[in-house]
Amino acid sequence: MIPDNLYGALYLSVLDMVLLIVFLTLIGWVLKLFPIINKFIRIFNRKEDKK
Known part of the structure; x- marks a missing residue:
C-alpha cells in the first residue's frame, strides 16, 4: 500500500x-x-503484378 503522505x-x-x-x-x-510495413506491402504487390 502506498502511504498517504509526501513520500507516497x-x-x-x-x-x-x-x-x-x-x-x-x-x-x-x-x-x-x-513506413516499413508500407514498403513490404509495395514489394509484395509488385511481385503479384509480375505473375
Missing part, C-alpha cells in the same frame, strides 16, 4: 512519469513501423 505522492509522481515515458516510447516505435 512523490512515489506516484515518479511512477507516473516512468510509465508515461514507456508508453510514449512504445507509441513512437509503432509509428516508426508504419
